[in-house]
Amino acid sequence: MTAASKKMLEQEPGEMEMLLPFHAAGTLNARDARRVEEALARDPGLARQYAVIQEEYAETIHHNESLGAPSVRAMQKLFAAIDAEPARKPGAALNLSAAIAGFFAKLSPRTLAWSASLGALALLLQAGVIGAVLVKNQSSTFQTASLSTGAPITRDLGAGAPPRALVRFAPEARVADITALLDHYQASIVDGARGGMFRLQFGSTPMTKDEVAALMSKLQGEKIVSLAVSTP
Amino acid sequence: MSVTQAASDDVLIARIAQGDRLAMQVLYGRHHVRVFRFGLRLVRDEQVAEDLISEVFLDVWRQAGKFEGRSAVSTWLLAITRFKALSALRRRKDVELDDEAANAIEDASDDPEVAVQKKDTSLALRKCLTALSPDHREIIDLVYYHEKSVEEVAEIVGIPENTVKTRLFYARKKLAELLKAAGLERGWP
Numbered sequence: 009m010t011a012a013s014k015k016m017l018e019q020e021p022g023e024m025e026m027l028l029p030f031h032a033a034g035t036l037n038a039r040d041a042r043r044v045e046e047a048l049a050r051d052p053g054l055a056r057q058y059a060v061i062q063e064e065y066a067e068t069i070h071h072n073e074s075l076g077a078p079s080v081r082a083m084q085k086l087f088a089a090i091d092a093e094p095a096r097k098p099g100a101a102l103n104l105s106a107a108i109a110g111f112f113a114k115l116s117p118r119t120l121a122w123s124a125s126l127g128a129l130a131l132l133l134q135a136g137v138i139g140a141v142l143v144k145n146q147s148s149t150f151q152t153a154s155l156s157t158g159a160p161i162t163r164d165l166g167a168g169a170p171p172r173a174l175v176r177f178a179p180e181a182r183v184a185d186i187t188a189l190l191d192h193y194q195a196s197i198v199d200g201a202r203g204g205m206f207r208l209q210f211g212s213t214p215m216t217k218d219e220v221a222a223l224m225s226k227l228q229g230e231k232i233v234s235l236a237v238s239t240p
Numbered sequence: 241m242s243v244t245q246a247a248s249d250d251v252l253i254a255r256i257a258q259g260d261r262l263a264m265q266v267l268y269g270r271h272h273v274r275v276f277r278f279g280l281r282l283v284r285d286e287q288v289a290e291d292l293i294s295e296v297f298l299d300v301w302r303q304a305g306k307f308e309g310r311s312a313v314s315t316w317l318l319a320i321t322r323f324k325a326l327s328a329l330r331r332r333k334d335v336e337l338d339d340e341a342a343n344a345i346e347d348a349s350d351d352p353e354v355a356v357q358k359k360d361t362s363l364a365l366r367k368c369l370t371a372l373s374p375d376h377r378e379i380i381d382l383v384y385y386h387e388k389s390v391e392e393v394a395e396i397v398g399i400p401e402n403t404v405k406t407r408l409f410y411a412r413k414k415l416a417e418l419l420k421a422a423g424l425e426r427g428w429p
Contacts (some may be wrong), residue, residue: 026405029412035389060428064412067365068384074366078276082290083268087261089298096259 024051028058032065126197126206170212171220172198173227174205174237181232189230193223207239249313257304268297271314274386275321281381282325282374292328296320311395318386319396322378361424368418376411383408 024047030036031044048055177186190196190208199207210223220238227236249270255263272293279296280289299320307316369380382388382396394401416429 021406021409026409029383029408030390033383033387035383035387035392057428060416060426061412063426064365064369064380064415065384067362068369068380070362071366071369072277072281072381072385075277075280077273078286078290078293082272082276082293085291086268086294086297087265089294090261090264090301093301 024054025057028054028061029065032058032061168214169240171210171215171223172239173208173210173224174235174239175208175227175233176205176235178232178234185232189232193227205235250309253300253304253307253309253313256301257307264297264301267300267313271317272297274314275317278318278381278386279321279325281377282322283328288328288332292321292324295324299324311392314386315388315392315395318382318388322396364419364422364424365415368415368422371418372411372414375407376414379404379408380411380415 024044027036027040027044031041036044048058193208194211195208197206198209215223224236224238227233230236249267252263252267256267275296276289276293279292280286283289283292296317300317307313369377372380378397379393382393388396390401390404393404397404399407413429416426419426
């Protein structure tokens with residue numbers, strides 16, 4: 009007689025048979041699911057009970073699905089009640105952490121994940137640059153902290169630089185939309201996402217002032233762009 | 241429910257806490273049918289169940305800022321529904337159901353014995369599921385239909401996790417007894 013059969017006669021549920029319904033519904037953790045699978049493989053009595061459970065599972069779903077759905081009256085009643093609620097003052101009573109949470113809540117999960125990936129990429133690049141500088145400087149045995157190259161410390165903002173812009177994407181923008189936009193404009197992200205803004209560079213050749221203005225105007229007209237500002 | 245949807249539900253709740261009506265519509269659209277069915281199985285009255293979902297989602301609108309995300313939003317919704325349903329049942333405890341309401345509850349189809357005679361075991365099983373006690377119906381629905389884990393059922397019903405497992409076992413045993421009484425042997429127990 010199998011262990012499960014003995015338990016059934018004693019009318020005391022065994023641990024495994026109590027887990028069977030959850031296994032059928034797929035809600036056990038990996039460890040318990042594996043234990044149940046092993047028990048099912050070695051105990052035919054338990055396997056028969058599992059077959060019965062699968063039938064119950066299917067019929068319970070069938071029965072619930074046959075209950076129908078509520079009428080539109082329920083929704084009308086709900087939103088009438090919501091309309092009657094006192095207006096909220098978003099942000100007025102929020103502390104800093106709630107405000108930050110609110111900002112991220114406004115972004116779509118995809119935009120959020122995309123921003124996080126960009127942030128990670130920026131960190132990686134930064135680490136790479138620091139690493140490269142350290143490796144390059146290893147040849148010298150001693151160096152003062154003073155600037156000795158005589159090179160200007162400001163960036164070259166001459167006419168040779170391709171145009172750049174600060175862009176904020178709409179919260180509902182999807183990764184695929186943003187990628188398509190970057191391809192279309194031959195743009196690349198050179199910095200982001202600070203305060204929800206990305207710094208984009210367009211192409212590799214410089215543009216005239218008028219061309220840049222036209223580009224910004226066109227960009228601002230894009231559905232997934234909520235803000236586009238030209239920047240050095 | 242997928243992990244993605246659970247995460248997305250959390251985002252909706254955060255928006256609702258900010259007074260975002262559109263987020264409320266999305267959350268309602270996503271969950272109202274399951275909330276209705278869970279409520280209906282508890283209160284057994286369509287009108288009461290409809291009133292119930294309005295109350296449940298209005299609570300969500302008001303309490304979204306207090307949701308801490310320690311459980312899934314769907315689990316939170318079912319816990320609120322259960323609380324509201326029990327309150328509704330207590331309110332009408334002494335009120336006799338009139339014939340019309342009783343007819344609305346009673347299924348016009350065959351009783352379990354007739355269903356078995358007609359070899360319709362599926363129908364017999366569904367009739368016996370309806371005949372279970374409220375506690376047993378509730379736990380079977382939560383585990384099988386709403387696909388809630390041991391921990392989630394414990395949170396919704398407010399009982400220890402071990403009690404969830406044993407209650408479900410005895411609910412299934414009762415179901416087997418009802419089926420046996422109707423002439424349907426399934427080889428367990």
